[in-house]
Amino acid sequence: FYSGDFIAALILGGVLAVLSLKLIYRTSQELTDIISPELVKKVRQIISNTEDVIEVGAILMRRSGDTIFADVTISLRGDTSFDKAHEISNRVENNIKKEISNSEITIHFEPTWENVPLDAKIFDIAKNIPGVKGVHNVSTHKSKGKTFSNLHVMVDREINLYSAHKISEIVEEKIQESIPEIEHVTIHLEPFLAVPESFNVEDKATERKISEILNKYPEIKNIGRIVSLNFENILKIDIDCSFDRNLSIEKVHDLTSEIEHLIRSEIQNAVITIHPEPV
Template identity: 65%
Template sequence: MFLHKTKVLQISLFAILSAFVVELVFGLVSNSLALITDSIHALLDSVVTVILLLAARMSIKPPDAEHTYGHGKIESLGGLIGGIAIFLIAIFFIYESVERATSPPPLILPGFFALIAGFYTIGVDVFRIILLRKSIKKIGGVTLKADFYHAFLDFGSTMVAIIGIIFVTYGFYYGDFIAAFILGIVLVVLSLKLIYRTAMELTDIISPDLVSQVKNIAINTDGVLNTKSVLMRRSGDTLFGDITISLRGDVSFDRAHEISSNVEKNIKKNIANSTITVHFEPNWEQVPLDSKINEIAGSISGVKNIHNVSTYKSQGKIFASLHVMVDREINLESAHKISEEIELKIQKNFPEIEHVTVHIEPHITIPNNLQMEGKKAEDEITKILEQYKEIQKIGRIIILHYNDIQKIDIDCSFDRNLSIEKVHDLTSQIEQKIRTRFSEAVITIHPEPI
C-alpha cells in the first residue's frame, strides 16, 4: 500500500511539472498573464505534491517513544504549509492582474499557442484526476485525497485561463486579466479552506456525526447499557478512539472483556482504519438487590464464597440473608468479625434494609489432583443409598480424597413424577446421612428421572 501510494504521487508530480513547463513557455510566448499565472499555480501544486509525497513517506513510519500515535500528523502539517504557500501566491496573482489591467495593452496578445498549452494542461489534469480517483477508491489516504483536490482545482483554474485567452483572441483584451483575477480569488478561497481544514486536523477536530456513529455502534452491542464518553482523534489515515462503556455491575470480568471486544470489533467493521480502546465501568442501577449484596459481601476480606442470597419484604421493611463461606481453620470470633463487617457494609450502602442475617459456613478448597477412594468407601455409601426406597436406581459413585477431605459425586434415579421439592428434600437427607460417616465430605448428588 505504501509503495503504491508514493508511486501514484510521483506520477502526479511528474505530470504537473510537465504542465508547468508547457504553460510557462507558451504563456511567455503568447504573453498570456492567465496562462503564466496558471503555470505558477502548477509549480505551487508541484511543491504541494512534493510535500505530500514527503509527508506520505514520513507518516508511514511506525510509532516510537516520542510519537506513540504514529507520525500521521505530518500529513496535516504538510497540507498546512502548502495551503499557506498557495494563499500568498494567490494574493500576488490578484495584485499582478490588477497591475496589468491598469497598464497599457501588451504588443503581443495571447492566441493559438496559449490555447495549445491550456488544452495540454487540461489533459494532464484529467489524467491526474482519473489516476488519483482510482487510487483513493483502492487504498484511500489523506495525501492522495489532498492531491486529488489539487488536480480537480487545477482543472477548474485552467478552464478559467482558457476562457480568458478566448476572450482576448476575439479582441476582449481585459478578459485575460479578469480570468487571472478570478483565478486568484478562487485560489485565495481554496487555500484558506485548506489552511482551516489542516489546522483543525492538527487540533484533533472530529466530525460529530462520526462520534455519534461510534456511540450508536457501542450502544447497540449486546450487553452495553450506555456510553459514558467517546474520545476520538485522527492521525493520518488512522482514526484513534477511546470509548468508555457502562455494563451491569454484576457482570463477570470475562463477560465484560467479551463485551468490550465485541464493541471494538463492531466499530472496526463499520469504520475503516480505526484503532479502538474500550474501557468498561460498572453500572449498578439496573442490577437486582440480591446481586448488589453478593458483590458487597464478596469485597470483604476473608470471604471465600457466597451463596443463597435472598431479600424479602415484611410489613414494609426489607430483610436480607446470605450464606458466607470462610476459611475452615479460623475460630468463631474471627468468623463473627467478618460477618459483622458484611452486615455493616450492606446496611451502609442500602439503609432501606432493616436487618441482615449472615450464615457462616466453612470453606473447603478442593485441589485439582485427588486420589481415588477404595472400594470399601463406595460400598458404605451404596448401603446408605439402599435405605431409601425412593431411589429406583443407583448410578455412578465417585469418591476422591485429599488428606481428610472427601469429594463424593453420586448419580441416582428417582420416579420422574416426583416433585422437585420432594427430590431436593431426599437428596438433602442423603447428604446428611453420608456426612455421619464422612464428616469432611463435599457431596454432590445428581438426580435423574426414570
C-alpha cells in the same frame, strides 16, 4: 446588462467565499487534530447500539495524519465478568472499525449497578470482602414493604467461630451500607473446602456403607455412581441416584438433605454431593 453582471459577480463571489470558508474549516480541523461533532456523535451511536453496553461515557477523539484515534468509556453491568467485559469491548471496537476503518480505538469499561438485580449486587459485595472464600445461594425477598437478604458465605475451615462471625459482620455492614433498602441480612457461614484436582485412591468400603444407607429409601429407584475420594482428612463423596420423576423438587431436596445428614452421622469429615436424576 451591467447590473446583471454585477449581481452575477456578487453571487459567484458569495459562493466562492462559502466554499473557501468550508475549505479553511476542514483544513484547520486536520491541522489542529479537531474531529467534527458529527463524527463523535456517530461513534457514540455505534457504541450505544452495541449489545450489553449500558451507557456511553466520555469520547475523546483526535486525528493524526490519516488515522483517527478514539478513547472511549463504556459502562457495563456491575456483575459482568472480566472475560465478558473484554468480549464486549472487542465488539465495540469492531463495530466502530466497520464504520470508520482508519480508526484506532482504546476502550475503558466501568461497572454500573443500575438495573442490576439485588442478588447480583449482594453477591459482588460479599465475594470481595477479605476472608470470604466463596458465596452462593443469594436470595432477597420483600415483606411488609421491607427487603431482606439471605446468603451463604464460605470461610476458611480452620478459623474459629469468633473470626468467622467477624467476617459475617463485615459482610452484613458492607451490604447494608451499599444497599440501604436492605432491612436485614441473614448470613449462613460454611467452611470452605478447596478441592484439589487429584485425590487419593477410592474407598470401596465407604462406598458399600453408602449403598446400604441409600437402599433404606424406597423413593430412590436406582443407585448410580458412588465415588468416595480421600485427601488430607476429608472424604469427598459424589453420589448419583434416581428418584421418581413425579416427586416434587421440594420432596427430593428434603430426601437428599436427610440422606446427607445420615451419611455424615456415619462417616466423619465427609463432604457430600448428591446428584438426583428423574426416572
